[in-house]
Structure formats: C-alpha cells, structure tokens
Amino acid sequence: MSKNGIRSLLIALAIGLVFWSGLAVEIMYIKGVFNG
DSSP, X not given: OOHHHHHHHHHHHHHXXXXXXXXXXXXXXXXXXXXX
C-alpha cells in the first residue's frame, strides 16, 4: 500500500472517530436532559 493511501485511510478514520464520539456525546447529553 502506498503512503498516500495510508494517509487518506488515517484521515478517514480520524474523521469517523470525531463524528462518532460527537454523536455519542450528543446522545448522552440529550438523554441526560430528558432524564432530568
């Protein structure tokens, strides 16, 4: 695999990680609000 391919894969992974952690925080925040 080329360095370019690995780099784009890492970037995609980082974006996915940020997206999912943000989504998890959002869900926890909403549940926390609704649970009082």
